[in-house]
Amino acid sequence: MEHKARHDLSLSGVGSASGGTYHDVRINGVGKVHGDLECVHCRVDGVADIYGNVKATTVQIRGRARVQGSVSGDEVRLEGDTTIDGNCEAETFHAAGAFRVDGLVNADQVSIRLHGSAKVKEIGGEHIRVVKHHKFGLFSRFKKLTAETIEGDDVHLEFTKADVVRGNRVTIGPGCEIECVEYRTDFQQAPEARVTESRKL
Amino acid sequence: MEQDLISKKELLELTGISYGQLYRWKRKNLIPEEWFIRKSTFTGQETFFPKEKILARIHQIKNMKEDLSLDELADMFSPNPSEIAVRYKDVVERNIVSKIALDLYQEGRGDIKEFPFENLLYVYVLDAALQSGEISLDEGKILLQTLEEHYAKFQHRNCELMLIRKLGIATCLLVSTPNEVHVERGARVVVRLHMPTYVEQLKMKLA
Structure with a gap:
């Protein structure tokens, strides 16, 4: 990628911008981006509405963001409250916060720390790990991940509700409600977990 | 035109590749989106592929990934013509x-x-x-x-x-x-x- 000619985009306060190609994108206040964003670093600390796709080497969302498209990058970190209407593709995907992805989360490493409610249609990758930070607490029972299918080589889940989980090594931890687990080599289930059906392939 | 389909499970079994590899290749656009065919089965949602195409493609990827990077492979498989x-x-x-x-x-x-x-x-x-x-x-x-x-x-x-x-x-x-x-x-x-x-x-x- 040619980085030299690229400018930075910084939205502080209330502002809007068109999409385009940038080096750094930072949204601190309330920002709207009308169009696809392509940049090296994309960071949202405020409230952002992005009407398009986001493609960046690193994406970090610490505020609230809604992306009406797909997100792709090498590293994607969702630490605030994020809604993505499309897919989310990355080499590493970290989430610690509330988020919703209407499409597929596809990453080599998927690690999700549940701090709020999380909803994803599908998750696919090599290592998938979902854990809850504080097992107890006032709103603890709302901290849950809901997904239709989760597929990976190594899958470790806690407090997850899913229709199908497929993998080579699958660990279903406490708080899980899984309809069907299909595993190849290894399957462990915590006593507090509910798995309706498990099958070795 | 009814084509032969293969489920993702069978595909992994047959070719010996892992979920991680399959998803990585999908991410790099080595496998086109339209080959992922979703169907409901009695075990829930499953993904199917056009059998001949996907087997040929995986064979190609496995053969060439020693010599070419994934990005180079992606160029080769993309429908965009090359510059040459x-x-x-x-x-x-x-x-x-x-x-x-x-x-x-x-x-x-x-x-x-x-x-x-x-x-x-x-x-x-x-x-x-x-x-x-x-x-x-x-x-x-x-x-x-x-x-x-x-x-x-x-x-x-x-x-x-x-x-x-x-x-x-x-x-x-x-x-x-x-x-x-x-x-x-x-x-x-x-x-x-x-x-x-x-x-x-x-x-x-x-x-």
């Missing part, structure tokens, strides 16, 4: 297209020293159609004309080249895919060529 131009001499020497197709293309165009990728693609597709034995040289000409006039309009989206014949009169059309085509009785789809397949084949030949 090929010299006439090389086209002949490397036997990329047959002499007949080449002559037909050159008719009325004079001497051509160099082929941009797209033009070579037209000749390559023409060659494939001629080799199938289904079309005549004259029909080859209208095929070539159709490609030259309209292929660029698709801007590398997937499309198919079709030749329909009725009572010995042929019509050539270029349609975007995936779609279904039904023709009237008495007419026949003589050739139906999926352009991205040829883009890919040609890239492999040139690589």
